[in-house]
Amino acid sequence: MMASSSSSPAAAPLWVILGRVALVQHDSVKDPGDLSVKLSLPPRASTVTVPMSVHPKPGYDDTDRHPYVVAACDAGVLLHASHWPFVGFDLDRDPPGILLVARGFQLAAAGPGKALAASVVRVPDRARPFQPGISSVRNLGLVSLPGTAGADYAVAELRITAGGDAADDDGDGRGSATLFTFRAGTDAWVRKDLSCPSMSGRRWMWSAHDVVAHDGKLWWVNLVWGLLGCDPFADEPALHHVPFQETYPAGGVGHTVAAEDVVSRRMVRVSQGKVRFEELARAPRAGAAAHRPEETVVVVWTLVFGPSGFAFWKQLCATSMGRVWASDSYRATGLPAKVPVLALLHPSSPDVVYFFLEKYLFGVSVSRSAVVEFVRKPLDLVKVVAGHRRPPPISWRHVLAWELPASLANGKGNAS
Template identity: 35%
Template sequence: AASPAPSWVILGSVPRVLSAADANADLPPGPGAADFSLALPAPPRVALLTIPPRIFPCRTTPENFPSVLAADPSAGLLLLHADQGRATGPTIIDTPGHQEFSWRPLVAGYFVLDAAAASALPLPKPELIAHPGHLGLVASPVGEGYMVAELQPFLGGDTAYLLRFSSQVGEWVSKSVGYPLPARPLSPNGVVACSGRLWWVDLSWCLLTCDPFADAPALDVVPLPDGKALKSKEAWGLLDKYRCVGVSAGKLRFVDMYRNRNSNGAAQISVWTLADYP
């Protein structure tokens, strides 16, 4: 009998990309074929997502590689960023409230992966996504389906756009929402799904949360624990090595690792759990 799946796993954020020869052997193309594979070893071993070149056709480099942006384990869903090769022309966006003509070096690609079906759904119009670090995925808390959403704030503004893709609708819809934070860049430290909501994480400042399924989504601010907020851009690019926000046992938790100056520099790990919200 097969071993039962572990109750939790450590998922590597950078998938393995098969060569064309390996892809034909391990993930055969064609209708009904698996789009990816995902082994789930018991922790502390790292689970690794494997994708074929038809999902990521580029050569993997330190500057261009696929990455898992978000996950909702409650539904076995992953959100994958995988660019689709060099751009051969300009990016043109012409939607109500958003017109853009720009040159981007790569053709963006985003996929929703369903672990149960081993299927990868490419999201339409990936050029509408402004920053993958503000893109999240959450399963519907009632019934089937999911929502992919990106928060697009404007520095100094009191409104932001919430760009939403519903699996039930099948297209992107942009919604203006009130933005409750003062003028300061929101660090793109990822988006977490918990309790049917999305949580935009700034490891130096706070969390923003909303119900993306609501007809009129409203953003709420959840501050970090006392004494943990930093100045704007303080430890920029380093905090994700020492801090994280994630879900454990159904609860949202903030983890901070630091050096204790009173214990010969020994590492200290503190964990805070958010009380039931709201």
């Protein structure tokens, strides 16, 4: 394995790469097992194991054998578990099932690199009047209140109701927003109606691809339109919209962006305490000229907040795939010169972007145009299923960078 380009290990937060699809342990309600994580050093994948006893229908033939890791932070790991056919990578609207927050992880006494959850909190269902069920697992976020070390946390979902064009003559048409929040220590979701910020020239048909937690706030990500963020702990949350600063537009006039394409080429993550936007961008070419793969550029942007609250994107680093492919470090991997798929961002070195190519995961220092992490063995992920549907292509939806809570970071040397 190649060495990482990150700063000294002592200064960097300790972290693992979580495979999003969990394994299932066959236990019983009378003799329940532990929810656990098999910790592996990056860039190898760590795997979550969920006991059958916590499922909504334990012991049934249609019980979900592939629970999905929705989010992870210092508060714990948020999972969705269901039953056939709404299992694994089911990203449809209104999925049945339950939400679980695994908390208080401690290293197991026996066996290296195994962490056990001290508790598993079942998030209350929302099957009640005026509080519809979860719209989609990609619309859910988990965030902890700053200063509580994860003891106080919130699970939240944002729903946008489409309105007219924000640029209509009446100046009204932004749609409406509803924030549903479950907070630690409570027994029910709270609903709050919010005002939508202006988003000129767009219609409010917001559909989130992902949710990112940062500094006590949640950001709902649409990989074409930008971010919608708010503080779910506030008495009166206010939504803020931040459009992307694009290297090249994701779609021009009269063009649409394929869902699979935008997911493979764009993602938003947090690194070194700041929100970052990563993209694989392709320059538009005139006429019938074909795009040249080596001209694909990798760009990392940083979200910067001005003194008045105004937010903008500042480019951190960029390179071309051609420069990466020409490096000795890439040739040493033996990988073909093909445009990869975005996987994750190093949580403490924002210029190190990880990619999937075929069955391999590798990390690139964008500022150096060099491969800094690579394991010659294919990445060991739990086989992805999506009920009766075809599984989505591999992307950042398959993995998650988890900065370990203090209870695990102190003993991470035991990771395999």
